[in-house]
Amino acid sequence: MYKCSLERMSDKIKTFSKFGDAGHGGITRYSLSPAAHQARQEFVKRMEAIGAKIECDDVACMYATIEGSDPNAKRIVMGSHCDSVKNGGNYDGIEGVMTGMEVLETVVAENIPHKHPLTAMIWTNEEGSLYPPAMMVSGIICYDYLPDYLKPNFVYENMMKSTPMDESEFATFGDALAATKFKGSKENRISPEKYCAMFETHLEQGPILEDAGNEVGAVQLVMGMFNYRVRFHGFTAHAGTFPMAKRHDALYAASAFLCEMHKRFDELNATMSQEFVYTTGEIYVHPCIHTCIPDEAEFSLDVRHPEPEVLDKAMAILKELAAKDWCQCTCDIEEQWKRDAVPFDKRLVGFVEESMEELGLKWQKILSGAGHDAQFCAYMIPTTMIFSRTKDGLSHCEPEHVSDEDCTAAASATLNAVLKCDASDEF
């Protein structure tokens, strides 16, 4: 078994954490921003130092490749993203980019034989923090392979017009793309013709590995999910002048619904070995004035589970509740999106599990509740993911942390899984 270098990985973590450093432990590194360009430049510098060939595609994804011994073999790629959410942490995305770099550096430093060309990759604009949606560029690149219900969300021309959610020097994603020096040609895109496997290494973003005392996880699939808006309609009146019994208070209705939904969902979860997770992250009321009874209230509902049958059961509860009267308000629900679970390539998952076991790592099988570029890529070429232990399960925030040791362990697992893939006749 080969191992990656803790020292080299630590140096990368320290270096990349400077690009977009927000001054209190985390970073803000929007896609194609000056901070992201610093990270990309560092990627080029370090990959050129080991003799890798740098390529960019037309949506600014970057590829650093070292050749293999078989001139006919397709590339094996390790990739993730270098952009972050606003006030995000030092690991989400960039850990997978650093892993790809570390694997290549280890292969070169230790002169590890391999047939396939090996590529470290940066996926552009995964977070979609500045230019929505999330996973925009993997959606563009994998477009032809996506199921039909996902396609409308990633039409190239529309994505180019995506406008920033925050201040940006560019009016659209297309403008930012036109201005970057990392825009290359479409032929360089990751594709089934040139690539045979994709590995994405990422922090877990949850507490499951930590709670179980495990360092790494072999990801089996990305959970399916549905996302709804749940809306309540009452009428507004003056806070001081309207008797309680006559009120049709949309916020009271939303709160009562939300509590009943928790009760019903928790009852359903109690009957299952693998719980579904559900989240009401947004809420809005109208007119949102302290002296007015709200006439409209709306919250978001996000539900995730690997099995469609379980999502269907949760949906049935949602629809049953929505048909009721809530504090004299009506309720309607609207689907925002819904997507099936995405299973990863069983052979690649097997290589990852064998590597973790053989390295003597504390590991487990795990599911991904979050979305990743790997999930779109899985529709196009064999793909899998490796998770690393996340301190307190926190991510998308500045305290997000993975120890240098755990990053290195995940990189070693990735390296050996890639080498097993390289050695396999099936790839």
Add this chain to the structure above:
Amino acid sequence: MYKCSLERMSDKIKTFSKFGDAGHGGITRYSLSPAAHQARQEFVKRMEAIGAKIECDDVACMYATIEGSDPNAKRIVMGSHCDSVKNGGNYDGIEGVMTGMEVLETVVAENIPHKHPLTAMIWTNEEGSLYPPAMMVSGIICYDYLPDYLKPNFVYENMMKSTPMDESEFATFGDALAATKFKGSKENRISPEKYCAMFETHLEQGPILEDAGNEVGAVQLVMGMFNYRVRFHGFTAHAGTFPMAKRHDALYAASAFLCEMHKRFDELNATMSQEFVYTTGEIYVHPCIHTCIPDEAEFSLDVRHPEPEVLDKAMAILKELAAKDWCQCTCDIEEQWKRDAVPFDKRLVGFVEESMEELGLKWQKILSGAGHDAQFCAYMIPTTMIFSRTKDGLSHCEPEHVSDEDCTAAASATLNAVLKCDASDEF
């Protein structure tokens, strides 16, 4: 008994509804805006037409006065405001201004004898829609007479710096004031030296008169109230990656609290003859992203009742609930403001009740749940209010409606109450 003119009142309603007409039944007429200037100009035109003397004070309140037979008598004033909320209705505020005008027009047209000078008045910036706070100018004018706990909210210098909540051509209320041609001198302010009584006629803004089949209400007092922010603190994590049992979801906490508070408040209300009204009009969560568990949630709570003991009981419930754990989140509460009930002058209330009875109107005693300039004025000079029936109890919205007949009935009640005040030895 004297009666006001339905025809003349209808004409005023029709005319004033044009100033700030939003095109779908209501108006937006911010204080000191061009639309408000049109209304003020119409006030001048109509009051000059009956020979009233027009004065403006330093905060742009306007006074139209006809002399009485006793040169030593103080003025009796009827006033309200001509500004509206955004997309408000055609009655809130302006009904009381039109009432003052109609009373003066009736007195002049019918040559009704009276000792006291009679004044129709426009209070500036009651709604505070553009320049907060509400009742800003009555707060300024009555400042010296306000209880200490209200004073800090109405410091003149600070009010002049009040900045617009919406687009405005002026940077501060002081700038808007400096630019208006209706700014006059401070000596013209309503004061106990020159004025002996204030009547404010206003739509009820609630459904109580309508439900009881009454046309008008004799307002006894403005309810006391407290306004709190109720905040919940959990922590955020990713919607897809964090197990349900480990979540500290601030929105779930806020919803559970809100439902329990409704239950406890309703139980308390069931024991009382006069219910308290309570409203949670605003809610915010952080980070308010559909894929993030909210770490912070906050809602507003507004509670109103005439008796301090009842407000104390509601407050005790609030504090008891805030001390509990809510879905693994902590709760804290913060007082925004609190004010005592303001009883109106019993003699003036009596004049209003007698007038309503003698006019054969369908009337009742009623409380004001909303705040009005009359409530600050009551600290300075004897004051009372007359309410008129409000269609469906709606106000602060475009469907807000009072029939021409009900406006005229309320004006007649005001006229006769003013004449009783005029005839009384006590004023």
